[in-house]
Amino acid sequence: MQKAVTENQKESSIKVSSKETKLRNPGRVREHLANERTYLSWMRSAISLIGFGLITVRLQLFQSPVYGSEMTWKLGLILSFVGLITVLLSTFHFFAVRHDIDADFYQPGGRWVILSSLAVIFLGTGVVYYVFTASF
Template sequence: MSKKAPSKFNASRIRDHLANERTYLAWMRTAVGLMGFGVVILRLPNFQPPEVPRLGISWKMGLLFASVGLITVLLSTIQYFSVRRAIDQDTYEPSDKIIILFSGAIALFGGAIIYIVFSISQRNIFFLQ
């Protein structure tokens, strides 16, 4: 039994490619959001009153978020073409690795942001009293 090559105009295959493209575009929106959030974090000290002490960590967190955004662009592009090839070859199997990787990274960064925000607010409360 020989395996028949999929037709180029198979409606199901076209839907699969379109779904892959929508997923890729969602990853791109996520990457742009991460980079934008990095810029906001970077600029955050400029919105504090001058008498409030600065932690000096916002530029590191901003750079980290922007870097993760760029890494997201790279990895999602690689994933897009990998899935595209698998759909064409009719060998696609979903992978949990990239989901676990980014979920863990965002949870870690979110925890760091929460810690920093509460540290700053606690320092501000004690400083202003």
């Protein structure tokens, strides 16, 4: 009977100690919190893109109906669409990084940084071109 009690105590101590070590690993907690901060930053960027797209569409009210109204609508739609794609991609990226952190296999990648930078450069160029060529 003492063996059974001793084995049960060992099993419970193993369960507690593995849980405690998992909670006591500050590096893992910091990595998950950094991942969450990055995700929230991408969400703010996506909301900004969607909002900027809506504002761009609203610029139609300040110009003549003949010039540029179709271009304004398309540019606003593209900005809003890129914002929605950003939400989708950042959510997938968040869960992929979360899985990699848990598996101790995270390797930072550069393709999302390059892709998002090119998208912002392309859209920003379109907005700047539109603002400086539109006649108000």
